[in-house]
Amino acid sequence: MRLVHIASNTFREAVRDRVLYNLIAFALLMSGAAILVGQISIDIERLVVINLGLTAVSLFGLVIAIFIGIGLVSKEIDRRTLYTVLSRPVRRWEFIVGKFLGLAGTLAVNTVCMAIGVFAALLYVSHHFQKADGWLLVALYFIILQFLIITALALLFSSFSSPLLSAVFAFALFVIGCFAEDLRGFASMTQGVTRWVATGAAYLVPNFSALNVISSVAHEQPVSGQLIFYNTAYALIYAAMALCGAVLVFEHRNLK
Amino acid sequence: MAAIEILGLEKTYTVGFWRKKPKLALRPLHLKVEEGEIFGFLGPNGAGKTTTLKLLMGLVFPTAGSARILGMEVNDPRMKAQIGFLPEQPYFYDYLTARELLEYYGQLSGVASKERSRKVKEVLERVGLPDAAGTQLRKFSKGMLQRVGIAQAILHDPKVVFFDEPMSGLDPMGRREVRDLMEQLKHEGKTVFFSTHILSDAEALCDRVAIIHKGELRGIGAVADLTSSVHGKVELVWEGTKVPQSLRTLDAECHVTGDTVRAVIPEARQDVALEALKREGLRLISLTPVRMSLEDYFVQQLKPSDLAVGVTS
Numbered sequence: 001m002r003l004v005h006i007a008s009n010t011f012r013e014a015v016r017d018r019v020l021y022n023l024i025a026f027a028l029l030m031s032g033a034a035i036l037v038g039q040i041s042i043d044i045e046r047l048v049v050i051n052l053g054l055t056a057v058s059l060f061g062l063v064i065a066i067f068i069g070i071g072l073v074s075k076e077i078d079r080r081t082l083y084t085v086l087s088r089p090v091r092r093w094e095f096i097v098g099k100f101l102g103l104a105g106t107l108a109v110n111t112v113c114m115a116i117g118v119f120a121a122l123l124y125v126s127h128h129f130q131k132a133d134g135w136l137l138v139a140l141y142f143i144i145l146q147f148l149i150i151t152a153l154a155l156l157f158s159s160f161s162s163p164l165l166s167a168v169f170a171f172a173l174f175v176i177g178c179f180a181e182d183l184r185g186f187a188s189m190t191q192g193v194t195r196w197v198a199t200g201a202a203y204l205v206p207n208f209s210a211l212n213v214i215s216s217v218a219h220e221q222p223v224s225g226q227l228i229f230y231n232t233a234y235a236l237i238y239a240a241m242a243l244c245g246a247v248l249v250f251e252h253r254n255l256k
Numbered sequence: 257m258a259a260i261e262i263l264g265l266e267k268t269y270t271v272g273f274w275r276k277k278p279k280l281a282l283r284p285l286h287l288k289v290e291e292g293e294i295f296g297f298l299g300p301n302g303a304g305k306t307t308t309l310k311l312l313m314g315l316v317f318p319t320a321g322s323a324r325i326l327g328m329e330v331n332d333p334r335m336k337a338q339i340g341f342l343p344e345q346p347y348f349y350d351y352l353t354a355r356e357l358l359e360y361y362g363q364l365s366g367v368a369s370k371e372r373s374r375k376v377k378e379v380l381e382r383v384g385l386p387d388a389a390g391t392q393l394r395k396f397s398k399g400m401l402q403r404v405g406i407a408q409a410i411l412h413d414p415k416v417v418f419f420d421e422p423m424s425g426l427d428p429m430g431r432r433e434v435r436d437l438m439e440q441l442k443h444e445g446k447t448v449f450f451s452t453h454i455l456s457d458a459e460a461l462c463d464r465v466a467i468i469h470k471g472e473l474r475g476i477g478a479v480a481d482l483t484s485s486v487h488g489k490v491e492l493v494w495e496g497t498k499v500p501q502s503l504r505t506l507d508a509e510c511h512v513t514g515d516t517v518r519a520v521i522p523e524a525r526q527d528v529a530l531e532a533l534k535r536e537g538l539r540l541i542s543l544t545p546v547r548m549s550l551e552d553y554f555v556q557q558l559k560p561s562d563l564a565v566g567v568t569s
Contacts, residue, residue, distance in 0.1 A: 005364060006364075016351035081348060082315075084346065084361065086314065086315060087315070087340075087343075088365050089364070090333075256269070
């Protein structure tokens with residue numbers, strides 16, 4: 001139960017710190033894009049709106065995941081709010097996992113709100129929904145899976161380094177992760193030790209490219225059930241491992 | 257069973273990035289606090305008081321030694337449900353109202369939902385903040401935050417309460433109220449362990465005190481015992497503003513305040529001084545031996561070791 005209390009307090013903090021205000025910026029962006037696209041593009045309005053909308057959902061969420069994620073622990077230590085929490089019957093792992101769930105919940109709510117905006121813009125430019133639009137839900141689900149991974153990584157980095165470095169590490173891993181498939185391709189072309197190192201690095205970084213199906217769904221291509229299953233398992237395992245790392249570091253940390 | 261038992265607790269931090277150096281924060285500390293006591297943990301700034309409290313709360317890990325609270329290890333959640341802690345200069349989630357914060361802490365402490373609202377209301381009244389329940393903490397003054405801090409520490413009716421500098425940031429009325437509250441807690445059978453460098457508070461409140469300096473325990477005992485040793489001097493107080501000439505030759509330290517005179521003289525010259533007052537027709541108000549104050553004892557404990565004991569830095 002304590003996990004739920006910590007998670008709901010984290011969610012409340014995000015809401016009261018006006019994190020969800022980003023939705024206003026997103027709404028303005030989508031409205032502007034829908035109106036503009038309707039005027040300047042012929043036959044590809046749907047494609048443009050989906051690409052722009054889902055990319056914006058991904059980027060807005062990414063920024064929130066990194067910038068709130070890196071402060072989840074360090075801010076509590078700096079402000080010493082953690083002292084009155086950990087002096088209660090709260091285990092350190094419960095605190096970390098509760099914080100993670102709270103931010104993940106915030107991001108999920110945020111994504112759902114933005115998704116409504118994307119569908120509204122799509123309806124505006126297409127005047128009707130079509131069956132292939134259902135795949136947008138899968139793309140949005142994959143985006144949420146990306147947020148889980150990046151939030152867990154931000155938490156991991158912030159459990160042992162400064163907020164600035166944590167942000168740099170998390171963002172760098174996101175960028176590298178977007179090119180994970182290319183990295184694997186590069187590894188297969190090399191030989192000897194380089195091959196081992198490149199292959200290791202390719203499998204160590206989170207594979208965000210596999211979780212990005214925005215372009216496919218924009219072109220009305222279906223997403224296989226197998227990919228949904230593998231991506232779900234991959235994201236959950238990766239996030240759980242990063243979270244375990246964060247817990248391990250935090251369990252042994254002196255809160256000076 | 258002792259409420260708090262500290263067995264050789266020791267803490268050394270490592271400082272520096274490249275060339276790491278050990279920094280001793282707490283030398284092996286042995287201490288026992290009995291149930292129902294108000295125990296003062298005294299020391300100047302940087303003495304190791306907060307480090308000790310953090311070790312007891314499980315916020316930092318000891319280099320050596322151990323501690324038990326209510327017979328349980330410091331990281332035992334069952335024990336943590338029975339203690340309250342006010343950190344030094346507390347800061348809370350400022351986006352919450354006082355009521356919301358206490359509700360949240362009540363949840364974490366396992367207070368049943370049926371009782372929670374009632375307890376929050378009661379504790380806010382107890383610390384003098386009933387009208388601020390719905391105000392966000394970012395609008396609170398330092399003194400109000402301190403009161404909220406005390407409220408969260410006693411909300412769940414703990415058996416042992418730890419206060420780190422509880423009078424900090426409070427005005428004289430606030431300090432008085434906190435002193436009264438600590439006495440109430442004692443009457444309720446709770447153990448109070450508090451750190452302070454304000455000796456008058458400790459002298460007024462504590463059953464026993466420990467003095468710590470540069471991470472080392474310098475003295476421990478009942479306040480009455482520590483301050484019972486006599487200086488070999490007596491204090492005379494008499495009416496009027498006149499100081500007899502013969503007293504001036506007795507090494508007397510005389511202070512005229514309003515219409516009374518206070519004089520401290522060697523105990524051996526007491527009879528001579530009384531005779532002089534009688535001769536001059538001055539009315540004696542009191543004659544008391546001069547006892548060592550807690551402040552005198554405190555200063556005495558800090559001085560010798562400063563010269564003899566060095567702390568690695």
